[in-house]
Amino acid sequence: MDVKALITAPFSESGLKTLRDAGVTVVHQSWLETGKLYLGDSLTKPIKEAGADVVVVEGDEVKEEVIASTSLKLIGSARNDPNNISIPAATAKRIPVISAPGRNTNAVAEHTIGLILSVARKIVSCERFLKGDFFVNSFGDFARMYKTLAGFELYGRSVGIIGLGSIGFEVAKRLQAFGLRLLVYDPYVDNTRVRQVGAEVVKLDELLKRSDIVTIHCPPTPETKGMIGAKQFAQMKKTAIFINTARAMVADEAALLDALKSATIAGAGLDVFSMEPVDSDNVFLGLDNVVVTPHMGGNTIETMERQSAMIAADIVAFVRGKRPLHVLNPEVFERRGK
Structure with missing residues (x-):
């Protein structure tokens, strides 16, 4: 042939x-x-x-x-x-x-962990701070920087995973090493899968209220479109961070932007957007509490x-x-x- x-x-x-x-x-x-x-x-x-x-x-x-x-x-x-x-x-x-x-399952899972750490430990914020003409002219300047850039550890925290499919499962496996609690919302999940990562299945409202980190890993469907909006962001802790390496349509982008600007939530790590390819006019780049990557999760x-x-x-x-x-x-x- x-x-x-x-x-x-x-x-x-x-x-x-x-x-x-x-x-x-x-x-x-x-x-x-x-x-x-x-x-x-x-x-x-x-x-x-x-x-x-x-x-x-x-x-x-x-x-x-x-x-x-x-x-x-x-x-x-x-x-x-x-x-x-x-x-x-x-x-x-x-x-x-x-x-x-499954071609990019490992890649996206690792990228998700990278975004979680970048936002929680303010890694990107540190670099931005130092590039902003910061000079230590007194110990007070150093103290101000140290206070501003304090992050939080993952150990002992609660991470809510929305969607425990192939990528969500790999994210959960990797997060186990940090000694934290895993909460899962997935109406279709196999309980065997949940037990393998030592997670607790909860309803969406409970996941949002209890989680220090919420990470999205569900597919884009009519059921998941806009499932995270203003109401859901208001349910999250003010200290919580939001991660999306799945699809932009799962979250209301305008509501997310408002939640970040108003300090309804503390920060976000985003790899997917309603307008792609991403360039320098992306609105989230103007926020110091957001880490933006241009759909590089599987790259x-x-x-x-x-x-x-x-x-x-x-x-x-x-x-x-x-x-x-x-x-x-x-x-x-x-x-x-x-």
Whole structure:
């Protein structure tokens, strides 16, 4: 089976080698190198120019127009939950869609811990303070700095985790080492999972009231959209911090901004926003009690290696007439009798 693949997602050299060793002709045009994001039907032209049977994307859209006007046999997404691909349209043409589940689980979990520590211990605030033309002209100046930058330890505190899915679970596992209490709100959680991290399942209101740190790890769904708003921020401790490395839509961004400005809560660590990509005009950058990262939670070398290995293995399986492991629409194989 002579197969050509257009890959616009970041892809490791080892992943590319796996494909080429299997006889796949690869055109690799990573958006990290081209600086291009294909929206609407704009990916149609590159697919046709490459003569691609397979396309692998990260953020590019593979919607109805692209699927209808090309002869794709397989669509790959280097993401966990590809909302940029029309799975129904692909399924209607019996095109398998593969993904890379769990590719960034470790990365986002570690990033969450980093944000928690950065805000709780005012690590970023320390650097900002020193870069603001601060000079110790007297011991009183040093005392003022020391008082201003006092943080709090995680030991003995309570951390509320909203959503104990794959990332929330990994965050909980890592937090256990700090000797703190874990509270979980997740209506769908398996109690076995909760016991594994020594957590206590509580209702959302109780979690908000008891937690010193609230961290979001639930998926973006109609049920979770705006679940944390002004009412919920008002229920939190004034000394609490809020962490979001999941999706911006889970929290009311305007309400969060107001809560931070009014000292309703003490601080926040944010990696996701309603307007992305993030640049220097992000409103949260103007607040000293917030640490902002521009959706970097999953941005690690290991994430790219992991997604490349999973996608490459599934493409090779498909080329060899086998069913890929990480297929999002398995019904296309049932129709083929595979």
